[in-house]
Amino acid sequence: MLQFGACEGPMWPRRRTGRGKVGAMESDALREAVLAAVRAEGFELAGIAPAAAVPAVREAANDALAAGRLAGMGWMDPAWLERATDPDCFLPGARSLIVVALPNHSPEPEPGPAAGARGRVARYARGRDYHRVFEKRLRRIARRLREEFGADARATVDYGPLLERPYAELAGLAWRGRSTMALLPGFGPWVMLGVVATTLDLPADAPIRKSCGSCARCITACPTGAIAPDGGVVDARRCISYHTIENRGAIPRELRPLFGDWVFGCDACLDTCPVGQSRFESCAEFEPTGPDEAHPPLAGLLALTEETFLERFRGRAIMRAKRDGLARNACIALGNVGTADDLPTLAGALHDASPLIRGHAAWAIGHLANRCAAGSRVRPVLERALTEEHDSSVREEIRLALADLQDEGSR
Ligand code: B12
Ligand code: SF4
Ligand code: SF4
Numbered sequence: 001m002l003q004f005g006a007c008e009g010p011m012w013p014r015r016r017t018g019r020g021k022v023g024a025m026e027s028d029a030l031r032e033a034v035l036a037a038v039r040a041e042g043f044e045l046a047g048i049a050p051a052a053a054v055p056a057v058r059e060a061a062n063d064a065l066a067a068g069r070l071a072g073m074g075w076m077d078p079a080w081l082e083r084a085t086d087p088d089c090f091l092p093g094a095r096s097l098i099v100v101a102l103p104n105h106s107p108e109p110e111p112g113p114a115a116g117a118r119g120r121v122a123r124y125a126r127g128r129d130y131h132r133v134f135e136k137r138l139r140r141i142a143r144r145l146r147e148e149f150g151a152d153a154r155a156t157v158d159y160g161p162l163l164e165r166p167y168a169e170l171a172g173l174a175w176r177g178r179s180t181m182a183l184l185p186g187f188g189p190w191v192m193l194g195v196v197a198t199t200l201d202l203p204a205d206a207p208i209r210k211s212c213g214s215c216a217r218c219i220t221a222c223p224t225g226a227i228a229p230d231g232g233v234v235d236a237r238r239c240i241s242y243h244t245i246e247n248r249g250a251i252p253r254e255l256r257p258l259f260g261d262w263v264f265g266c267d268a269c270l271d272t273c274p275v276g277q278s279r280f281e282s283c284a285e286f287e288p289t290g291p292d293e294a295h296p297p298l299a300g301l302l303a304l305t306e307e308t309f310l311e312r313f314r315g316r317a318i319m320r321a322k323r324d325g326l327a328r329n330a331c332i333a334l335g336n337v338g339t340a341d342d343l344p345t346l347a348g349a350l351h352d353a354s355p356l357i358r359g360h361a362a363w364a365i366g367h368l369a370n371r372c373a374a375g376s377r378v379r380p381v382l383e384r385a386l387t388e389e390h391d392s393s394v395r396e397e398i399r400l401a402l403a404d405l406q407d408e409g410s411r
Helices: 027-040 055-066 078-084 130-147 164-170 217-221 240-245 298-302 306-313 317-337 340-349 355-371 375-388 392-404
Strands: 045-050 096-103 153-156 191-198 262-264
Touching: 027 045, 027 096, 027 130, 045 164, 055 078, 096 130, 096 164, 130 153, 130 191, 164 191, 240 262, 240 317, 262 317, 298 317, 298 340, 306 317, 317 340, 317 355, 340 355, 340 375, 355 375, 355 392, 375 392
Parallel strands: none
Antiparallel strands: 045 096, 096 191, 153 191
16 A cells, blocks of 8 residues: 555556657667667666566665654655655656766865865856756657657756655666765766656666676765664754755854864765776866865854845855855864864954854854864853843853863863
8 A cells, every 4th residue: 555645556566658659669769769868868868667666666765754863854754755765756657767877076276376265066066057967858858758769858967856866776777886876887976967857768778797896985074973874864953965055044153163174065975986086077067166166164154144145156056055054064174174263253243243153253252262272262242242142042052052162271
């Protein structure tokens, strides 16, 4: 019985539909014609998976949800996970999933002029928003499948709901790494994924039979210990990527010192992966146009207003963090990698309109002052802020920062 209000309908096998005007075409010839249409849109990396439900993945995802490992991503409820693991819900009558990938390991830009402490943006988010990079091309493929192949078709990148990584495995494109990333031969984890579901019945690719073997580098490299000791599971509650992108509230205090300079996403488990270390060309649209997109000056992020945030990040994945989220992340990064010269910037952020920023600025002032032996210099700043602050959560942050503050003589 289907639960959680999932879509109704048979699981597998399903009815054959949509052969349309290519009904007589040999299936191998049909597959080649479809893949040619996919390649014509610039997707050299593509594979075909049967549009089958994946109940084992659903179960694992529901376990993650029940254990709290999906943190605050409330949209991933059991009904969402049910739909995201059954392509028939995404496209009724779906028979095949065309899974495509675009490489995103763009080269590091030349270092910019000295601009104080800089943060770090995950590679996938340095250029154009990947949703936009994929969407137009995927929609054009779906249109061709409808118009030229007489089939139904529907495209997605990310939002589906459709879990993309398990289908990349089934499409013979990738295998699953301990970091939970889909690893592509030659490219490792450095690809973004997209899917076109279609009612065409296309011969599927054979899954790649590979595993991480004895490697556990991503598990060791994760700064926050978010990957389970045996791998294969990420606990979003500890994941820097989750917190800097999806979390709209306060970042757990004990994790903040571990964030380093990350202000949007995190590549630590990808950077360390030995798969795909050979050089390859990345999709040009993922390349940053300058150093500030990869390593933005942190003071500049704290100075953003809602308007300047929109102006600067429109069309880029960073929009997802929103202005307050990005400024919160910048506070933490400044606390971790800034110098005593950044204390006035953080003191200014104690007057930000957002309590989220004021609270994180208080933490960052305390953390940075302890790092640079400037405790006695900032103590009066925090004490004054405490007398002026009305928000209880910010008052608590200031109190904790004061309690942790080390005066120079006490070091
Ligand atoms: C939500 C989400 C996140 C969340 C949660 C990720 C997570 N690991 O749970 C957060 C914000 C933390 C995140 C982070 C990142 N993400 Co993300 N994310 C997604 C999204 C939208 C849904 C994934 C999801 O539902 N996760 C929920 C958990 C439960 O699923 P899971 O870990 O993927 O797999 C579970 C089960 O499905 C099961 N499982 C998986 N495969 C199989 C197979 C079998 C046989 C079985 C039994 C079980 C099983 O094991 C896990 C159980 O815990 C997908 C896009 C999509 N629609 O699929 C992108 C996606 C997975 N993310 C992507 C990227 C690039 C990232 C980051 C690298 C971004 C960054 N640099 O900061 C990090 C990497 C973190 C990591 N190590 O996974 C890419 C991955 C590409 C690739 N090569 O794998 C995707 C596919 C987006 C895209 N369109 O390209 N992401
Ligand atoms: S993205 Fe960063 S924090 Fe999240 S699992 Fe990978 S290394 Fe750990
Ligand atoms: S770092 Fe090692 S264990 Fe982790 S995904 Fe890559 S190959 Fe697998």
